[in-house]
Amino acid sequence: MLQLQTIRENRDFVIERLKVKNFNAASLVDEIIALDNKRRSTQKELDDILAQSNIIAKEIGILFKQGKLDDANTAKEESGKLKASAKALEPVLNETIETLNNRLVELPNLPHSSVPHGKSAEDNEIIHEEGVFPALSPEALPHWELASKYQIIDFELGNKVTGAGFPFYRGQGARLQRALINFFLDQAIESGYLEYQPPLLVNSASGYGTGQLPDKEGQMYFAPEDNLYLIPTAEVPITNIYRDVILKEAELPVQNVAYSNCFRREAGSYGKDVRGLNRLHQFDKVEIVQIQHPDRSYQSLEEMKNHVASLLRKLELPFRILRLCGGDMSFTSALTYDFEVYSAAQKMWLEVSSVSNFEDFQANRMKLRFKDKEGKTRLAHTLNGSALALPRIVAALLENNQTDQGIKIPEALLPYTRFNYIG
């Protein structure tokens, strides 16, 4: 969430910026400012009462010691009155704070000044494109058919055992998955990231910390018996490591990487472009997360962007980078780059990574801070990106590299697969 101070001091600027996200913030912002004023005056009032009653409580202690029981009892009465008025004020204050917080989390992050205006995915700005489209014969197969031809991914079996969107990977398919995971992890480690293996279930405090809760609750699988959510991305546990943490400036940047299964209900997205590996309920992803000094977070964003680009280059996949427009960006992001690979048999661009700078939006919600050189406590910036999500990478690899001898494995993966062809 945005900082109150920002909203208070830059009302018009906040409203202006959020127009880029097609969000009309004026009335919400004014309501927040009004609630904040009420909160402050109520708190002042309560603080004064408490201060008064603290003084009396101390006096009573002294009076008792001196044996002045009558005076003590008089003071008790007075204290009782103060207490009653404090009791009356407390719910007012709590309610105000609660309403204020509820309003505050409705306000999206401000988009960076470079974010293009726009309504939907069509308005995203293509900032980079590289690689060559493979020349496939007209008989080239989409990946779901290649998957069954070589018996490497079994969607039907997944339907039987679990349900749609939970495929089995088999033989060389399973080994390719494992190879990609290790390749991605090793590449990240080489770039200075520290590997974690996170829990796959998280509590609700973590869900709030990274912003999945409250608004995207329906997108997560939930285990009610234990009140835990299956993670939709490793971003959730990895970023929440730092919830309520104050880092030293010297510890920045924090660079973490984690492989995890990701679970998404994908409620409401049935029907379109969901064949094969294009959209799954359970998939594998390697995620990179950075926590950085506010002055250097955009530098980190560029580094992360370059890291992802280098992975796709090594996998020899044609790809492009988009700068998301205001309308297509997530609620929490200030600037997002999407990576898409070209899957040549489907003739479709598939999103395989999304790299974002959240600035202090997540950090404010989680109270993730650092102590700067002057000893001042400040909010840190958080960033994350997929590096990479597996299923669509696999889809593109299968489709683009199909040959008469089978599916050709790119050079960079050979040490990991230890086979040159699938088939």
Place this chain on the structure above:
RNA sequence: GGAGAGUUGGCAGAGUGGUCGAUUGCGGCGGUCUUGAAAACCGUUGAUCCGAAAGGAUCCGGGGGUUCGAAUCCCUCAUUCUCCGCCA
């Protein structure tokens, strides 16, 4: 799953109803001394909110309660340790 014991500041560890936001030690920071460093000595050292400041309020695992007053008493949840049971 059952029984018992814990949870205090960066860490260790006092504090069982009254001036305790909290003794002390370590660590950190600043200084004296030194060519420099170490040692020694002196000082300093949590977070949040309100306030221009002075100052005030809140926080001793989370939440609730008792009391004029709670780190200290009660309830509840979480968590750690020990023992028993079960188990990859």
